[in-house]
Amino acid sequence: MKRDHNHLQPNPDPSSLRGAPSTGKAKVWDEESAQQDCGMDELLAVLGYKVKTSDMAEVARKLEQLEEVMCNVQDDGISHLASETVHYNPSDLSTWLESMLSELNPPSTFDPFGAAGTAAAALDDSFLVPAESSTLTTLDFDNINRKHQKSGQQIFEEASCSDYDLKAIPGKAIYSQKTQPQTHDSSSSSTPTNVKSEKRFKSTSGPPSPSDIFPPPPPPAAASYGIPTASTRPVVLVDSQENGIRLVHALMACAEAVQQNNLNLAEALVKQIGFLAISQAGAMRKVATYFAEALARRIYRFYPQNPLDHSFSDVLHMHFYETCPYLKFAHFTANQAILEAFEGKKRVHVIDFSMNQGMQWPALMQALALRVGGPPAFRLTGFGPPSHDNSDHLQEVGCKLAQFAKKIHVEFEYRGFVANSLADLDASMLDLRPSEVEAVAVNSVFELHKLLARPGAIDKVFSVVKQMKPELVTIVEQEANHNGPVFLDRFTESLHFYSTLFDSLEGSVSSQDKVMSEVYLGKQICNVVACEGVDRIEGHESLTQWRNRLSTAGFSPVHLGSNAFKQASMLLALFAGGDGYGVEENNGCLMLGWHNRPLIITSAWKLTNKTTAISQ
């Protein structure tokens, strides 16, 4: 059998085993493994699976094992894998298979360190579906009273139906990531549960270090798979009208003229855009108008000076929250991760960099109130910019939340901090308590990118966050490249990004909500296009870039699982024009997109090296 196509693949696969005598089979497979280097199998990487070439045979064995077990187990056993088990990061085949094997084959010997007990308990939990649920609701203030009338028991009963009542979506965290610190040199001797967590975060070669957990940039083949790289440009064309295309051309031409400092031409083009935009309908007209305005500001150097009146920006924010699912998705997914991280903790502290009206927190507090064993003591520290009318809006928000907490019987403590920038923050301000006493989660929704405008700011904030010793850091950011050095590139990227975003608003029912949301986004457009230097706070960056920053700063990923995914998907179904929205899982992060174009991403992180050891 002649093999003449080796030139097509860098690592020729000796492959096809037909004709190989069965006795030699094992040998051939081992040889195959040995021949490859220790990198990822490139062929599978391109298809979305990260399997080390050297692990391939083992992965195959696990698949066989699972096949066998699944044949022997009753149908129920398999269905529980599908409906109850929480799955994580399916790209990491080896770990995923291992987790299912553990679900189906709990360790039979009793481990003196009690770990087997933990694993068994994890498995038992899975059968006690309703009672063990932690409930996460999608509340906002208006719905508080309505929800509150339901008893906890009722909500659990609803949870057991396959058609969930979407007002009370049960969440399930069987597969809790055990938060006791593990000595990183334990490997195969540790329990299945610990091994699961560890394998998720470290490569299997050598002792862990930040570079292990975050390997150097992947080879091109792997990079071209799904992980949005800095040079990936997802585009969805939702509007192929002739006029729409001409409008885009005019906008691009104008931006190019601006880039080349040909301001006369730019001015002429801006006016032309105005004419073209009028004849356009729908989202494209509005987007074009905002971009044209931003270009005009840049041309005439009429930069937006005064920051928005805070109460107005609050109003805009709330309308945006109502109109489309982006903020709700952000809150929902971040809360799910926080809920899982806080499992078993008696006192918890959330530090929120994106307080606004505190809309994220009632749902989390509700879920904590309903959890098994009762709620923890809940402390919330919120940050926000100063308001201009001397009102202490952060305090008002705190009061509302305190009232809510009282109603649902959660011990509540609150502190608000006003700051112009998160970089002004210092850990000493926070009255942090020892981590054995109080678990900390840091939350940031669409705030971190604002720090990129000022050199050193993001690094300062990361180091302060580390001093908080958080169990978890949840970050939600736009999936976009609006921070590059070249103006024209930024313009092009943001034009497509906001076009997609505006298109998703078109389906909204309330036109007032829609208009307000457009104004809200319009402010961002203006900032991306017209501002420079420290004023350009809407310097969005892509997930890949954030991953690099965070890993360099000493954080490693915590994966969001299939339960969060499912609930987020169900949440989206609530929105008008919902068909276009989609959730995708990517290396443990959850992305929300419109017609397959990723727009925002929720990711969760923990400290790579926990410097304090919790005494056993």
Added chain:
Amino acid sequence: MARRNEVKLNECKMAVSLSTWVLISNFKLAYNLLRRPDGTFNRHLAEFLDRKVPANANPVDGVFSFDVLIDRGTSLLSRIYRPATAEEPQPNIAELEKPVTAEVVPVIIFFHGGSFAHSSANSATYDTLCRRLVSLCKAVVVSVNYRRAPENRYPCAYDDGWTALKWVNSRPWLQSQKDSKVHIYLAGDSSGGNIAHHVALRAIESGIDVLGNILLNPMFGGQERTESEKRLDGKYCVTLRDRDWYWRAYLPEGEDRDHPACNPFGPNGRSLEGIKFPKSLVVVAGLDLIQDWQLAYVEGLKKAGQEVKLLYMEQATIGFFLLPNSNHFHTVTDEITKFVSSDCIKTIGERIMQCIGALLCVDYVCLFKCFLG
């Protein structure tokens, strides 16, 4: 019971490379989790597990892609793949729908597989396959994100295919320079192959010219249990039970597998005699349990006087074309390339004229050289 399964697994492993085996087994495992005995499908888990990639307007290995919303009402998306040209290595993002420049550009409308229930146009597996098709055939590929069963039964997938065909046919920027027409091929694997056939059927009376059908392991079936089904049941990652499940999920409720969607040349099928049906390239894997139905399909086309080429890959399993690490893969890709490029020169006569033309040119140049001394 365990022993029998062991034997089956080993046989499968013998037939393919390790990574292919891992890939296909992984799909099989995931798919087993998703099908419920009551006929419903765990869509959320399916979407979570499916590895997807975004479109990328930046060329990778000479191919760039972008998504287009073809029909807002059904949220029908398609992903367009185009070759980057030497003149424009980095396409202008405002000009993704720039007219194709070559004399003849094949446009392949591709329907991904997944037995009508799984996968999407943006699944990594199919994104990769489509990119390969672009490079091989110097074609534009349009991958249709059709609606899936069991949420959307027959004829939704065919409707979406038809919508896509009409859309492609009406794009001025996809017209070949030679005749200002769009040179359309339909292609698909598994359920996608089935869809390609039925969309071609629908195109017959419409006046839209489909130049060829490429069917990779097309999904057909029937009420009868054929020899290959009995022999190969469960042996190479596919079982009769799961095949039945998918047909029950796609076909209208109450219909059996002799429904023409499933069995186009069966008792309820339509005769294609005398009909202008596109030429077909049908690839059948010798270890696929439904091969008897696929071979019957080929026979059906032949009997109706239609042009069809059968590629029977004796030792191939399903999914062999997903990874480029077997001889089968390369045989098939070579055939596809030939199939798609052959419409550039339609007849022997044309070929001869071309040669003569070339000869004449050479003669003139020679003469000139002599004359100029």
